[in-house]
Amino acid sequence: MSIPVGDVTGVEFDRNTAFLRHTFLGLFFLLLSLVLTVGIVAAVYLGQVETRTDIAFAGFFGLFAVGGWNVTYGLLSRSNREVIDVYITTEERTHVLCGELADAEFVDACAELVDSDLPTTNRNPKLEAELE
Structure with missing residues (x-):
């Protein structure tokens, strides 16, 4: 999936705990x-x-x-998987990307989004250490 950077109005990160072992x-x-x-x-x-x-x-x-x-x-x-949900908002709609916290490439891509000039919001304080 490809979204032009110029169309992005905001990026939000959240931690999804639905896949954790309870x-x-x-x-x-x-x-x-x-x-x-x-x-x-x-x-x-x-x-x-x-x-x-x-x-x-x-x-x-x-x-x-x-x-x-x-x-x-x-x-x-069930396996104990931590998932990051990424909400990329454009003027038309919101795109949702999900990836595991154990996936180094996905976490690196999220960290690049945080470091970019795009306005980002982190909804979960536990993710800050992972995304920096």
């Missing part, structure tokens, strides 16, 4: 899923699930347990 939240869902699973299995094993209503509740909570295990896996198995 360990605390993952451990919370692990505990919740474990409690639901053990509770359902114990209730069935002890013979407390007898009526159709009890079976429906056990199935309903079983779906919550399966969903909890799925969320736990999703939160704890």
